[in-house]
Every structure is written in structure tokens, then in C-alpha cells.
Amino acid sequence: MPHTPRTPAPAAPAPADAPRPRARRRLRAAALLASAVSVCLLAASAPPTPLGVGDRLYPHLGNPGYDVAAYDLDLTYTGDNSKPLRAVTTIDARTTADLDRINLDFAHGTVDSVEVDGEPAGFETAGEDLVITPDDALDPGSWTRITVRHTSDPVYPEDREGGWVRTADGLAMANQADVAHLVFPCNDHPSDKARFTFRITAPDGLTAVANGLPTDVDRAGTTTTWTYRTEHPMATELAQVSIGRSAVLHRAGPHGLPVRDVVPAGQRAALEPWLAKTPGQIAWLEGKVGRYPFETYGLLMADAATGFELETQTLSLFERELFTEPGYPAWYLESIMVHELAHQWFGDSVSPKTWSDVWLNEGHATWYEALYAEEKAGKTVAARMKAAYGASDRWRAAGGPPAAPKPPAPGSKTGIFRANVYDGAALVLYALRQEIGAPAFERLERAWAERHADATASTADFVRLASDVAGRDLTGFFQGWLYGAKTPPMPGHPDWHPTATDTPSADKAGPHARLPHGGVRQAG
Structure with a gap:
């Protein structure tokens, strides 16, 4: 029986001056109560509506009314990349408007339950939004925690691509530009960056890696839970989780920067000559644009035919065969490595x-x-x-x-x-x-x-x-x-x-x- 996700710890500490999640509103003065109740009943009776932040190219993405500070993603993988993962996504956010409902982008998975500040909340779908109705409206300027228990399905209809990428031995992510919300509920627009904590449980024999640095490895029975945390805010399109039979290779970059590469275990020797070039490439770019902006960097060599490479923050996604199949000149491969590395400054930071x-x-x-x-x-x-x-x-x-x-x-x-x-x-x-x-x-x-x-x-x-x-x-x-x-x-x-x-x-x-x-x- 797969491990059931724990209730996540806070994804990242809120600012020191942030209040605890909002207390329930007190009753208003009797003179205003009737009017307030009428407005709330009218809002509650209206059908749920998909929202967006008005992006010209992806008008359905993002949601107004709140600013996400932190995501905590708890994922449980069975070892079968054709079956949904069990997941708990916890979002800490500060409201910027008076909200009777909270819209999250989420379009591919089953939602089991939703809580707002520890209390059960109603939820419905509208377009590609998950529309949440807490018992009490949220005041502007308050902190709130939203917890969604759901599945995360790596199998998509033929007309959808991205999100989870199924590899020869597991999974990776490719969320750019508009598909992070196929993986987890979120505010799926780069204008709302947040810190991330990932907690991934997988069967023994598999290795899980994510953006940021590792903070814990917990082995229990036949599974292992890996925890990673980002030190810098990140757009949802840049989230990365890799699960597979992987080797994790470490080396030092400029100024002692931890460089961590994730490769298919059987390919480490073949890929090492390419991986060894990364510290020098980082130094070259630092000479052009300044200090590398994050806590770590590395390449994720996925055993999958994606047709693209991707600058997922601190851990760029590459196709393994790009470096092991003949036909690509060395200078070209190195320049593509630099392309994704440059994105860490331009696009990620x-x-x-x-x-x-x-x-x-x-x-x-x-x-x-x-x-x-x-x-x-x-x-x-x-x-x-x-x-x-x-x-x-x-x-x-x-x-x-x-x-x-x-x-x-x-x-x-x-x-x-x-x-x-x-x-x-x-x-x-x-x-x-x-x-x-x-x-x-x-x-x-x-x-x-x-x-x-x-x-x-x-x-x-x-x-x-x-x-x-x-x-x-x-x-x-x-x-x-x-x-x-x-x-x-x-x-x-x-x-x-x-x-x-x-x-x-x-x-x-x-x-x-x-x-x-x-x-x-x-x-x-």
C-alpha cells in the first residue's frame, strides 16, 4: 500500500512580521449585518467563474486577489509512471483583496478535499480553475493557508503536452509555459513567484530530486521520502521534480557553489565529460553578467524524447540522448548548455x-x-x-x-x-x-x-x-x-x-x- 502523504509542514517561513493565518471574522455591528449577509448570499449563489490576471497571451492563467509566498508539494509515487501520484499541495498566501472565493489554476487531477486555515472549504471547478469557497470571506492584507489533497496525473490527453514528462525509469517536469497547473494547484503565472518545498516519497531503489537543496531524507519501510527547499522565489513554470533510477553527481563550481547533476545511473561515465564543463561555463557567464544568482546548479539528464531543453530553476532539464547519440557537434552542445545556464539569470532570477x-x-x-x-x-x-x-x-x-x-x-x-x-x-x-x-x-x-x-x-x-x-x-x-x-x-x-x-x-x-x-x- 503506498505511503499516505503527511500533512505538510510550512513550505517556508512567512515574513517575521506576518500574522498567523487569519482568525475568523467577528460579527459586524447589527446595523450592517443585514446588508453584509445579502451581499454574501448573492456572491455564494453566483456560479464559479474562471479568472485570470489579464495576460495577453494566456488570459486564463493566474488569479487576482492574493500573492503566494510559499508552496509545499507533498508527492507520493508508486513506481508506475502511468498512474496518478497522491499529492498534498499547501499554499501560504497574503490576500490583496476581499475574497469570498479563491481561484487556483488546476486542470488535471482529482481533488479529494480542501481546507482554508485548517477548516474544510467547498470547492468546484470552472474551466481550468479550482474555485474554493471558505466558510468566511478573507480580509485583504491577511495571511491564509490553503491545503488541497488531490491526485497528480502524469497521463494526458493527446491535445495536452508538458507538465509531467514520463521517462524510461520515472518522471520529470516540463511546465513551461502554461502547464504547471496540470501538475499541482497554483497561481500559474510568472508574475507571482514564491518559495517552494518539495517532499517526494518513492519506492526504494529510486531517487527523487527537486529544485533547491536537500534538507532531509527519511527512510521508512520500503519507501524513502526526499525533501528539498528553494532559497529563492521561483515561478511555477520553473518547478522541477525528477524521480528515477538516477545517480546524483556532485562537484564544486565557482566560489564553492554546489553543482549537482542528475543522470541515468548507467550513463554517468558517458555523460561525465559534458557535466565537467559546467563549472567553467558558470565562471564564463559570471564574467559577463555577475555572480550566479542561486544556491546550486546542475543538469538533469532525462531518459525521454522531449524535443526541447528547459531552464528549470537550479536544475536544467536536458534529453540524455542529446549528449550520447552521434550527430551533434561539440561546440553546439556546449552552446546549448550555456543557453539554459544563462536563463538562470535571464528568465529565472x-x-x-x-x-x-x-x-x-x-x-x-x-x-x-x-x-x-x-x-x-x-x-x-x-x-x-x-x-x-x-x-x-x-x-x-x-x-x-x-x-x-x-x-x-x-x-x-x-x-x-x-x-x-x-x-x-x-x-x-x-x-x-x-x-x-x-x-x-x-x-x-x-x-x-x-x-x-x-x-x-x-x-x-x-x-x-x-x-x-x-x-x-x-x-x-x-x-x-x-x-x-x-x-x-x-x-x-x-x-x-x-x-x-x-x-x-x-x-x-x-x-x-x-x-x-x-x-x-x-x-x-
Whole structure:
């Protein structure tokens, strides 16, 4: 019989000045009671409604009225990745409005019960929301704890992808951009970052790993419970849990940073030459943009064919076969490793305020991927950017300009992750460096990563900071490069022109690059 999840401990301590979860409201004055009861009855009689935070690209995601401080995920895995996990998700949140109902994003699993501050609460589904009705409304500015007992199902309908990824020996997660709520109830939008605690129970012989650092290992009978906790806030799309027959390898990075890799146990020798490159790559990026922003880093090599790699915070997800199957040049693989590593600064530590700001994530990761390939393998950035310039007008027509990508098409495999937010966005950064000069550009990059660490930031924030660093208003420059239907002239390269068809280039090695053997890869 599988282990039943314990009632979780607090996911992370609330701020020192935070009150304990709210006390029940006292009765209002008799003169106001009738009016208040009428309003509450009217709200209670209305049907549950799915909400969102108004994101232009994913309007159904996120929920207003509260700010999550911490998640505690307690998961019990039976050893069969075709069957649901038993789960308890506990959310500590501060309310920002008067709430008669609480909406969470959750769309794939069975909810057994819900408690709000230790008291049973009603719940219904509406669209992809779990709508919770506590006995008493929540006051704005109060702390509340929501506990949901549910299943987490790794088997999805054919029209849904992401969330749990079933591997050859277990499970991993790939939640970007809009599917964390297929795994656990949450406020599934990067604007609401929180600290996470993971508690994963699995049969002996399996190893569980998650974001952050380990805090406990508890062996009981034929199962082991592994606990991990993040030291920094994290967006739901970046959550990672790996369960499998894995080896966990440790080494030291710059400044004694713990570097931890998770690989299939039988593949550790074959993968070690690649894993050994990570400390040097971290040092290289620190030389460009400043100190690594988190408590640990490493690669999760999953035995699964995903078709992509993903920057899950502190533990980037890669396909194992990418490094063990022939056909990919070494410089290309190393640059993709740097792409996901760069995301730890750009996208993870500094998260997008809305999904329209995703160009800041992917453009920067692609930029440093290209810069690394130039410095380490002689694959020039200018040649790659010239090829991107030739294709940029077509990318904009197909996917929208970099800072205003078109909404994802129903059933799309790539969603919003098209060429316009990868090489198209890196092209914007190249144009900016041409416009303000390399020294100012490098100061901007460091200032951006430092000023917005552990927070969210928008395109407007980047334009404002770039103008400050350059000492002049760059609004007009960015307007054309970020929002124009046509690509503006490239500063310093009047000979660059759009091309009618893609220009093959050995220097073009981005997430959508044509590789020597003819394959196409996508990085997160």
C-alpha cells in the first residue's frame, strides 16, 4: 500500500512580521449585518467563474486577489509512471483583496478535499480553475493557508503536452509555459513567484530530486521520502521534480557553489565529460553578467524524447540522448548548455512580468549562447546575426514582433516559442549593442541582472534602464526593434537586408537551427 502523504509542514517561513493565518471574522455591528449577509448570499449563489490576471497571451492563467509566498508539494509515487501520484499541495498566501472565493489554476487531477486555515472549504471547478469557497470571506492584507489533497496525473490527453514528462525509469517536469497547473494547484503565472518545498516519497531503489537543496531524507519501510527547499522565489513554470533510477553527481563550481547533476545511473561515465564543463561555463557567464544568482546548479539528464531543453530553476532539464547519440557537434552542445545556464539569470532570477516579455528570457539566453560559440569555437556572432536579420521580417510576419508575439495557436507544439523570440530577440540585443556601444551594453546587462534579481521585470523596465545606462532616451529605438512589423536598419551595417528565403549558415546555431545532420532542435 503506498505511503499516505503527511500533512505538510510550512513550505517556508512567512515574513517575521506576518500574522498567523487569519482568525475568523467577528460579527459586524447589527446595523450592517443585514446588508453584509445579502451581499454574501448573492456572491455564494453566483456560479464559479474562471479568472485570470489579464495576460495577453494566456488570459486564463493566474488569479487576482492574493500573492503566494510559499508552496509545499507533498508527492507520493508508486513506481508506475502511468498512474496518478497522491499529492498534498499547501499554499501560504497574503490576500490583496476581499475574497469570498479563491481561484487556483488546476486542470488535471482529482481533488479529494480542501481546507482554508485548517477548516474544510467547498470547492468546484470552472474551466481550468479550482474555485474554493471558505466558510468566511478573507480580509485583504491577511495571511491564509490553503491545503488541497488531490491526485497528480502524469497521463494526458493527446491535445495536452508538458507538465509531467514520463521517462524510461520515472518522471520529470516540463511546465513551461502554461502547464504547471496540470501538475499541482497554483497561481500559474510568472508574475507571482514564491518559495517552494518539495517532499517526494518513492519506492526504494529510486531517487527523487527537486529544485533547491536537500534538507532531509527519511527512510521508512520500503519507501524513502526526499525533501528539498528553494532559497529563492521561483515561478511555477520553473518547478522541477525528477524521480528515477538516477545517480546524483556532485562537484564544486565557482566560489564553492554546489553543482549537482542528475543522470541515468548507467550513463554517468558517458555523460561525465559534458557535466565537467559546467563549472567553467558558470565562471564564463559570471564574467559577463555577475555572480550566479542561486544556491546550486546542475543538469538533469532525462531518459525521454522531449524535443526541447528547459531552464528549470537550479536544475536544467536536458534529453540524455542529446549528449550520447552521434550527430551533434561539440561546440553546439556546449552552446546549448550555456543557453539554459544563462536563463538562470535571464528568465529565472529575473522573471517576465507578462508572457509578452518572454523575448527578454529567450533573447538573452540566445545572445550568450551565440557569444559563447564565438569565443570558444569561432562561430561569429555577426554572421549569425546577419542571417537572423535576413529572416527577421518573415519571423515577425509569422509570429509577431519580439515584444508582441502572437498568441499561441490552438494545439500548437511550440506555443509562443517561435524564432522571433529566440534569434529575433537576440538580434534586438545585437542592434542595441551596435547603437550604444559594447561597454555601455555590458554595464546594462550586469545592472539588469542585479537590479531585478529574485523579482519580475517588464520590457518597459528594460527600455528605461537601457536609457539610463546610455544617457539618452532609447524609446524610439526600441519601438521599431521590439514592436515594428518590419525590421529597422541595423546600426553599423547598412549592407544588411531582408532575404526572401532562409540563408543557410554554419554559424547559425540557435534553438531553431538547422544542424549538420538535418535535425531541428528547440531550447527553452
